[in-house]
Amino acid sequence: MLTRSFIGLSLLGGLIAGCNPTPSSSGDFQPLSTDQVVFWDRQTTETAQLLQRITDEFNDSQEGLPVRIETTGNYGEIYRKVMASIQARQLPAMAVSYESMTAQYAASGAVVPLDGFVSAASGGLSPEELADFFPAVLESNYYSDYDGQLLSFPFSKSVLMLYANHRVLRAAGIEAPPKTWEEFLQQCRTIREKTGKPAYAISVDCSTISGMIFSMGGELVVDGVFQYDQPAARQAFGLLETLMEEELAYQIQARTFDDEVAFARDDVAFTIRTSAGSANMAVAMGGKNDDWSMNPLPQQNLDRPATILFGPNITIFKTGAEQERVAWAFTRHFTSVPVMTEWALATGYLPIRKSVANDPRMQAYWDAWPSNKVPYECLAFAKTEPNLRGWQEIRSLVEKAESAVLAGLKSAEAATTELQVEAQATLARAQQ
Amino acid sequence: MSLWVGFSDGLDRVLAWADGHLVGRSGRPEGGRRAALCLLAPALLLLGVFGVAPIVSTVLLSLFDLRYGNGAFAGLGNYQEALQSSAFWNSVRVTAWYLVGVVPTTIGLGFVVAWGLMHVTQGRTLFRTLYFLPYITSAYAAALVWRALLNPQGGLANGLLEWIGLPTQQWLLEPRGLLHVVTGGAVAADVGPSLALCCVMAFDIWHGLGFTVVILLAGLSAIPQELEDAARIDGAGVLQVIRHVTLPLLTPTLYFLLLIGTISGFQAFNSFYALTQSGGNTLGTTENLVIYLFANFYDNGRWGYGAAIATLLLVAIIALALVQARFARRWVHYS
Known part of the structure; x- marks a missing residue:
């Protein structure tokens, strides 16, 4: 009798712990860290060091939660980890992602639309700043499956x-x-x-x-x-x-x-x-x-x-107002003209803003070897895969x-x- | 660290108290049962939360048409879809080929090696260590080395084939059947396991052989030497001794290896993932049930369907284990 009770109790415990298999699509997710804004990225070696330095500079420049970069494998691995984290309802504040990944994350209700951040009077982007981004890099971040909302922001292209x-x-x-x-x-x-x-x-x-x-x-x-x-x-x-x-x-x-x-x-x-x-x-x-x-x-x-x-965007997840605010501030900082110029020069990624392309240092980089400018010239006729x-x-x-x-x-x-x-x-x- | 020390110390005191308290009562039958159950309770609780709960959760998940977290109750819809899906049956076929190829070969080879090691008088420890080395090597790291060996361009395997004048192969990229390749196309390309799957099997046989050898050595050591000696005195040859004395007495060990091998064969993932990167480039010929489950759950975001595959996998493992247990009564001799 007692044996049955104990086994029954353990089964009941298991049942209770195992119930609720269907995560709700409403409500926020828990952040991975409450005192840091975690960013899942894939950069390694020198580019990772540069990203870390840019992040350190950002952290020094603001009083909010600090951003912490976590190198989380290649894009496929990041996608799988985010999917698993969505199920666990605990997410980083942001992650690099291709458009197709963001579309999947958004289906789980985990993605923060960025339209509000972009249009905000304080901390947003002016129409002139927005127009400074090459249309090709920005357009694919508006998702027709989600009422044309801006669900991600260009990162490296x-x-x-x-x-x-x-x-x-x-x-x-x-x-x-x-x-x-x-x-x-x-x-x-x-x-x-x-x-x-x-x-x-x-x-x-x-x-x-x-x-x-x-x-x-x-x-x-x-x-x-x-x-x-x-x-x-x-x-x-x-x-x-x-x-x-x-x-x-x-x-x-x-x-x-x-x-x-x-x-x-x-x-x-x-x-x-x-x-x-x-x-x-x-x-x-x-x-x-x-x-x-x-x-x-x-x-x-x-x-x-x-x-x-090619190239990933940043997707910000619903991990709470402060986490989301800092994540957007970081995204804005990273895509600012001085940082983008430094990033493009050091990594070979394309400048995603027109004013970066006009920077004299960028021009000198292109003049140094003809092949350096070819990717930029292709940007004019580049198209993205479906989102x-x-x-x-x-x-x-x-x-x-x-x-x-x-x-x-x-x-x-x-x-x-x-x-x-x-x-x-x-x-x-x-x-x- | 101090927190952990404090926790350990506290736990130690609680257990000591429980031990003393329960020992005092163990004179009575009811007290003894209670004592046993109290001592079992932590294990049962852990088993419930970490063993039963994930299974319950998976089964419940499988009843919903969840895609990326959203979806309605679907009843047995995911199971119905799986059983009607050609991709699912393909993964079942791949798993079956894998089990048939790996489990008997590993046990057979393991027995040959273990029997040889039992009769080697010098360097036995060295040989045991050498055979066990692959097993303690990280499967992923070892798989990367195998990928390099089997690289169609510049890999050692093709270098050897070229050296002996045979045509080079695509190895892990080859979706055609082994029989098709060996017979030069006389057998249809989709008959039997693909060459890529055979490479995965070869890797797992190599990787798991050491474990099998060690278990079989333990089994062989337990067989009284007098029985083999008596058979030899009666005129039995080596093969007769193996067939009529060694193997019958080794059947509990063989049954254990068969059971463990079958279960781990159903669950094989590392080698498939590391060697073929989920099987896409081999047209599904290296996509076993776990890889299929993984792809649906994580790549395609089909949580409900993935959970249904996991449940079917669990049912298949339990069913096969029960079948093995039933037939084991006929051929396993415990004394």
């Missing part, structure tokens, strides 16, 4: 670039990197023929595919309908199919930078990566700037170029389709046809 190894190009008798996808394919064939090397190391990545589709004149979504079965997407996947069939390219292991290693070893001529990696590439290439360059993504139509805008709910899930579908084509298990046409159906179904389910 970069664009997709074609990195070219000139040592390999010279060995193949090629004078300049390709400007069109047709030239790109032709150069890959020439490199294979002349050097015996594959020309391009492919990193399976949804954003790279998105950039290719943009540069081939396509869109990802039009009026809620995905465009993966349209010519531009088929052409992008078709190019990958051709590259693999003719052994002009190879696939690297997931989530590695093996392509950059191969690039630096002269094993390949091309890799397609974000401009934010230029600092690492410079180190890998031993500082020999004549031997490599950053170039705009090859285009289908040079008169109507397009590429993809729709469900996009995060669709990204993995795109990568599976790409893997199938690279493995030779599906044709580009079959892969894109299936992807179109799956992506549309996933979007419909996520929007319910």
